[in-house]
Amino acid sequence: MTVWLRERSELGVSALLLLVGLVVVVDSLLGSVAATSSDPLGPHAVPLLVGALLVLLAVLLARDVLSGGHGEAEGGEDVDLTVPADKRTVLLLAGVLVATAAAIPVLGWPLAGTGLFWGATYALGSRSVPRDPLIAAGVSLTTWILFDTLLGVDLPGGPLMGVFG
Structure with a gap:
């Protein structure tokens, strides 16, 4: 029985x-939100569809297995799977995110995002001091403006709020 399950471990993914899918459907x-006259499907239509598709995918995967x-199995393509993970880089990236x-x-x-992007490039090995912080500031400022103006997502501006806000 154990060997049979080990050879069909994808059934665990199917069960998950x-x-x-069942949790989403139920x-x-x-x-408790009902459909309105302007939206006859209501807000539950998309989750219901996603849940039903997850259930269908689970059934198809189980049938295939x-x-x-x-x-x-993962071939690794151009990755040498015998080399251990670079813990320093992972810790630097985690520190930058926190x-x-x-x-x-x-x-x-804008300022925190600049630190995020510059810190990530530093953690991943880039050491171009004049270029990296300028690109990081440009990306951060651009994303802040695009999110604020096009998407209507109010990201905090901090001290720059008076300058650009």
Whole structure:
């Protein structure tokens, strides 16, 4: 029995997909928000469709696995799987993300985002001091303006709010 399950480990993924799909379907059907005259489908239509597709995907995957199909092991392409992970880079990136999350309420997105993008490039090995911070500032400022004006997402501006806001 153990060997049979080990050879069909994708059934675990299928079970997880089925569980998530059923939770989404049940939650969207039991939702208390009703459809309105301007939106006859209501807000539960998309979650219901996604949940139904997850259930369908789970059934199709289980059928494929039970009829002998299985996924291929990761080949690694150009990645040497024998080399251990670069913990320094991972820790630097994690530190940059945590520092950015803490800095956004204080400095606002443009300055914190500049630190995020510059810190990420530094952690990944780039050391071009005049170029990297300028590009990081440009990307951060551009995303802030685009999110604020086009998408209507109010990202905190921090000290730059008076200049650009």
